[in-house]
Amino acid sequence: MKKLNKIIYNKLILQAEEAKDKGMTKLASNIFNSIGPIPEDDSELIEYNQAQLEKDIELDLWKIATNFLKYHDLKSVDAEKLNESIQILAEEFNKELKSCLKIKDKAIGPFEKKLPGE
Numbered sequence: 001m002k003k004l005n006k007i008i009y010n011k012l013i014l015q016a017e018e019a020k021d022k023g024m025t026k027l028a029s030n031i032f033n034s035i036g037p038i039p040e041d042d043s044e045l046i047e048y049n050q051a052q053l054e055k056d057i058e059l060d061l062w063k064i065a066t067n068f069l070k071y072h073d074l075k076s077v078d079a080e081k082l083n084e085s086i087q088i089l090a091e092e093f094n095k096e097l098k099s100c101l102k103i104k105d106k107a108i109g110p111f112e113k114k115l116p117g118e
Contacts, residue, residue: 009039057090 004012016031065082097103 004039006039061086061089
């Protein structure tokens with residue numbers, strides 16, 4: 001599993017602590033609970049491509065959807081229809097985060113497998 005690099009990990013820790021100091025406890029708690037206990041070791045060489053990112057987003061959206069099902073105590077669900085909605089949400093989520101973080105739409109992540117000649 002890909003972890004956050006040390007730089008962004010430490011920046012998020014500082015922002016969470018600042019949010020906590022400002023009384024923004026929900027933001028602080030969300031950051032602390034999301035980033036994991038330790039950053040990635042610089043010596044770790046992990047490939048993480050767009051397909052894996054998309055799969056992780058969809059999996060996490062499925063987890064959110066199951067929480068929604070539990071909350072509403074539903075007795076049945078059309079899994080295919082739910083999956084279609086999750087795929088749409090995943091694509092929109094990806095686009096929105098790229099826009100928010102100012103990442104070019106066709107940008108290749110630094111952990112993509114290198115192609116010959118790169």
